[in-house]
Amino acid sequence: MSKLLWKDTVDSANSIAVHCKGLTKSYGSGSNQVHALCGVNLEVRTGELMMLVGPSGCGKTTLISVIAGVLERDGGECLVFGYDFKQMNSQEKTRYRGKNIGFVFQMFNLIPALTAAENVAVPLIINGVKRREAIDRAREILCRVGLSDRTNAVPAEMSGGQQQRVAIARAMLHNPKLIVCDEPTSALDHETGHKVMELLREVAVGVGRAFIVVTHDARIFEFADRIAKMDDGYIVSVESLRTDLSNKNNTNR
Amino acid sequence: MNFIAIKMLVGNRAKYIGIVVGLTFASLLITQQAAIFLGLMTRTFGFLTDTALPDIWVMDPKVQYIDDLKPLKETESLRVRSVEGVAWAVPLYKGLLKARLPNGTFQTCNVVGLDDETLIGGPPKMLEGQLANLRSSDAVIVDIVGANGKLARTLPDGSRVPMRIGDTMELNDHRAVVVGICRVQRTFQSQPVIYTTFSRATVFAPRERKLMSFVLTKAKPGQDIHALCQRIRETTGLAAYTREEFKALTVRYYMKYTGIPINFGTTVVLGFIVGVAIAGQTFYNFTLDNIRYFGTLKAMGASDFVLLRMILLQSATVGAIGYGLGVGTASALGLLTGSTELSFRLPWQLLLFSAVAVMLICAGSAALSMWKVVRLEPAIVFKN
Ligand SMILES: Nc1ncnc2c1ncn2[C@@H]1O[C@H](COP(=O)(O)OP(=O)(O)O)[C@@H](O)[C@H]1O
Ligand SMILES: [Mg+2]
Numbered sequence: 112m113s114k115l116l117w118k119d120t121v122d123s124a125n126s127i128a129v130h131c132k133g134l135t136k137s138y139g140s141g142s143n144q145v146h147a148l149c150g151v152n153l154e155v156r157t158g159e160l161m162m163l164v165g166p167s168g169c170g171k172t173t174l175i176s177v178i179a180g181v182l183e184r185d186g187g188e189c190l191v192f193g194y195d196f197k198q199m200n201s202q203e204k205t206r207y208r209g210k211n212i213g214f215v216f217q218m219f220n221l222i223p224a225l226t227a228a229e230n231v232a233v234p235l236i237i238n239g240v241k242r243r244e245a246i247d248r249a250r251e252i253l254c255r256v257g258l259s260d261r262t263n264a265v266p267a268e269m270s271g272g273q274q275q276r277v278a279i280a281r282a283m284l285h286n287p288k289l290i291v292c293d294e295p296t297s298a299l300d301h302e303t304g305h306k307v308m309e310l311l312r313e314v315a316v317g318v319g320r321a322f323i324v325v326t327h328d329a330r331i332f333e334f335a336d337r338i339a340k341m342d343d344g345y346i347v348s349v350e351s352l353r354t355d356l357s358n359k360n361n362t363n364r
Numbered sequence: 365m366n367f368i369a370i371k372m373l374v375g376n377r378a379k380y381i382g383i384v385v386g387l388t389f390a391s392l393l394i395t396q397q398a399a400i401f402l403g404l405m406t407r408t409f410g411f412l413t414d415t416a417l418p419d420i421w422v423m424d425p426k427v428q429y430i431d432d433l434k435p436l437k438e439t440e441s442l443r444v445r446s447v448e449g450v451a452w453a454v455p456l457y458k459g460l461l462k463a464r465l466p467n468g469t470f471q472t473c474n475v476v477g478l479d480d481e482t483l484i485g486g487p488p489k490m491l492e493g494q495l496a497n498l499r500s501s502d503a504v505i506v507d508i509v510g511a512n513g514k515l516a517r518t519l520p521d522g523s524r525v526p527m528r529i530g531d532t533m534e535l536n537d538h539r540a541v542v543v544g545i546c547r548v549q550r551t552f553q554s555q556p557v558i559y560t561t562f563s564r565a566t567v568f569a570p571r572e573r574k575l576m577s578f579v580l581t582k583a584k585p586g587q588d589i590h591a592l593c594q595r596i597r598e599t600t601g602l603a604a605y606t607r608e609e610f611k612a613l614t615v616r617y618y619m620k621y622t623g624i625p626i627n628f629g630t631t632v633v634l635g636f637i638v639g640v641a642i643a644g645q646t647f648y649n650f651t652l653d654n655i656r657y658f659g660t661l662k663a664m665g666a667s668d669f670v671l672l673r674m675i676l677l678q679s680a681t682v683g684a685i686g687y688g689l690g691v692g693t694a695s696a697l698g699l700l701t702g703s704t705e706l707s708f709r710l711p712w713q714l715l716l717f718s719a720v721a722v723m724l725i726c727a728g729s730a731a732l733s734m735w736k737v738v739r740l741e742p743a744i745v746f747k748n
Contacts, residue, residue, distance in 0.1 A: 172746045181663050181742040202667060208742075209665015217748055220660040224375025225368065236365060237665045293746045 128321030129155035133187035147173040149344035160322040165341030213282030215292035221266040228262040234285040272303035369674035379650040387686020390639025395694035395718040401628035403707025409611040410549030418580035425603040429617035435574035451582040454479035457565040458577040464534040477565025493544025505544035510556020535568040644729035651733035663742040683726035
């Protein structure tokens, strides 16, 4: 696969990837109750990188947790590629996540005892690919994220930036339709974070795949197609950075 | 996912070693203490194991174990002999007598008097001399451990000279000449064992009206032993047991009336608790260390079933290694102490017993970890 310029990524399909309406979620009960989401309306399209920004504690992590199906909502609607996690039992949810959703975390969450290639192979193995083949494919994708010489390194032997690149490779190797990233650059210095985002745009954002990146790091806003601003459990505004996005999307499919 | 489970386990070196050491210690403690206990229990009926020829032991009905001596009149052997189905029945004397050694010290000995004619009930293995030599006057046969140990002579310079053929001692003021050295199973009391003939034993023994301890009985070929026991009981009013029954009776006595089982049982339970405390706890902590990664796997689509299998594999792995090391160490200790006073018996049933104990510890700790992982909300993966 040739390197895609990030401008070209808008050439992907324009269907709705994530649809949230009136989404609510609160933690705790009684006087301790915290309303983390108070009626969130949001649409994320395939092929776009949606950035979710806002002050700490405004509900960003809660929102992507619900969207990614690792947290159950209280009320409202939330459809991911037309599927509603609330309609699935826990087995179906788990299987759906394994096939369709990729995760990138602030603290990388690479298994310390596994090499880079083994870590990247994990989602494939979970989806039933044989270990040998999964690791071979993991090596290939590690080359694409520029880590061809680190495939046998364990996380402790890698820098933060390298670990996050491994995590990105892990999130995309099994070709999920939606990738959620929670503060992917906040454990990295500015320059490394910038490079990681560049890489994300280059190799991961692509046809038919939706991206939600949570951040409060203004320096990476430029990598977004659209930015949704959150405050106190609401989406307060959605802003398009790539003005040509909607036009191009409309011309496809 | 299995290789991931193993790598996670081995990768956390400190906890891994901690768990294995805990399980090793537990299975060592359980196996070794139980083996010593079994060894001791085997010793209680060592004399019965040695005396393999008779099928049935006839004795006073009040006898509770092999060393519980309640003598019978000698004529009882004739009555037993007359019971239908008995091939032969011979008297046996068993008693504790004081031996006076050449240097003037006294030693209590376990004296066995064999039927003068047949010498039935003799030692299982003669090392020097012949059993038939008992027919010469004042003759006795002593066991090798006694001859080398408690019956040995101490020279002025402190060195010990084992008792030999031709040596003499006094049993209750009667002269006795050693005509043979034999090997017998260790007995519980560990006194020297001295074999002689029945009539000579009655001379050695203090004057009493009844001197016969047991009637050793053989069934005719084709006889139902249990039915014969029953007939002997009915005809003579005495107790009649097969060798296995008498062994069981003896063991039961020791189990019931001595503190031995409680003592060893306590240690075995202690080993189990140590296993649960060290290995179980450390295993649970190991799972907690990795809870973030279990959560990540869960978020990425690993089912509970897969995660539980990973935990089971991890606990089975440490269990197998800990068990192997523990039982191995216990066997090595058993071999090392095999020639000493320590009793040690490690039959396959005991290996199975400690395997089950280790499995219980592992299953227990795995269950705790599995409960934790099943209840784990995958949303924790986004917590920092
Ligand atoms: N597990 C939880 N239990 C209770 N309150 C929580 C929990 N997780 C988040 N919260 C609260 O919900 C609100 C939103 O949290 P979060 O979604 O993590 O915000 P953000 O990611 O934008 O910083 C915060 O007030 C936070 O304290
Ligand atoms: Mg957050």
